[in-house]
Amino acid sequence: MRIEIVADLKTTLGEGPLWDVEQQRLYWLDSFDGRILRCTADGRELRAWDVGQKIGSMALRREGDRALVALQGGIHDLDLASGELTLIHAPEPDLPHNRLNDGKVDRQGRFVFGSMDTLEESASGRLYRLDPDLSLHVLDEGIICSNGPCWSPDGSTLYFTDTWTGEQWSYAYDTATGTVGERRTRNRIDTAGGGAADGATVDAEGYLWQALVYAGQLVRYTPDGQVDRIIEMPVKKVTSVMFGGPELDVLYVTSMARPPLPRFPGDGQLRGALFAIHDLGVRGIAERRFAA
Numbered sequence: 001m002r003i004e005i006v007a008d009l010k011t012t013l014g015e016g017p018l019w020d021v022e023q024q025r026l027y028w029l030d031s032f033d034g035r036i037l038r039c040t041a042d043g044r045e046l047r048a049w050d051v052g053q054k055i056g057s058m059a060l061r062r063e064g065d066r067a068l069v070a071l072q073g074g075i076h077d078l079d080l081a082s083g084e085l086t087l088i089h090a091p092e093p094d095l096p097h098n099r100l101n102d103g104k105v106d107r108q109g110r111f112v113f114g115s116m117d118t119l120e121e122s123a124s125g126r127l128y129r130l131d132p133d134l135s136l137h138v139l140d141e142g143i144i145c146s147n148g149p150c151w152s153p154d155g156s157t158l159y160f161t162d163t164w165t166g167e168q169w170s171y172a173y174d175t176a177t178g179t180v181g182e183r184r185t186r187n188r189i190d191t192a193g194g195g196a197a198d199g200a201t202v203d204a205e206g207y208l209w210q211a212l213v214y215a216g217q218l219v220r221y222t223p224d225g226q227v228d229r230i231i232e233m234p235v236k237k238v239t240s241v242m243f244g245g246p247e248l249d250v251l252y253v254t255s256m257a258r259p260p261l262p263r264f265p266g267d268g269q270l271r272g273a274l275f276a277i278h279d280l281g282v283r284g285i286a287e288r289r290f291a292a
Contacts (some may be wrong), residue, residue: 012258025040067080095124219292
């Protein structure tokens with residue numbers, strides 16, 4: 001195993017790595033500075049888009065050079081050629097202290113994303129599903145900080161974390177309708193080292209990889225929730241993970257340069273860098289585009 005630096009950009013809050021198999025490009029976010037970033041597998045051809053608001057997650061769309069972006073004020077369509085933004089849904093106009101956060105596309109092309117309390121204290125967040133017809137549905141609520149949505153390889157189980165509960169959750173996921181069953185606690189995160197569950201992905205073997213922010217660790221969990229492997233990273237504030245590269249065998253890891261609230265700790269010189277981990281002996285699953 002070897003860890004390389006792909007881009008040392010000091011992103012204030014690096015998040016949401018997304019490998020697009022069609023373009024063979026990696027997208028990731030500077031969530032607080034409102035930027036989308038893109039590069040090749042090895043960090044070349046860097047490009048950025050400024051979206052003007054805090055951004056929690058994104059999904060590329062099936063048709064055209066477009067993306068869905070979960071901004072502070074709602075879900076927007078982004079024309080990647082012109083940079084033009086068009087509002088699709090503002091789901092929480094009555095909750096000014098909330099913002100949209102982590103999200104991913106399910107195996108059928110629906111976008112599942114959550115919201116969070118910006119002070120990370122109140123359970124005012126929700127989990128949503130946006131269908132290809134652009135209808136919006138609430139899947140769960142009572143969430144402080146939505147993070148890490150991802151699916152089992154067959155798409156029948158949705159994994160999700162409310163960062164500050166210290167729990168990983170799972171839901172039976174109806175692949176035909178996108179509805180969820182009852183929330184189940186799959187695992188309890190070991191927070192003794194000061195870490196908390198952040199972004200996650202599932203590999204081709206059905207194991208879940210989760211970034212433990214503030215602990216500087218990536219943890220691989222077996223399908224039944226047991227710890228399989230722990231990787232110590234060169235920075236403490238790792239935020240999210242995604243497999244990419246031509247063979248889907250490189251694990252990309254985002255990090256933050258500055259914590260969102262004063263109570264959170266600082267970090268070392270490589271804070272905010274984008275990392276790539278090679279030679280893990282594991283492959284990921286190609287991420288889907290939003291089916292509209």
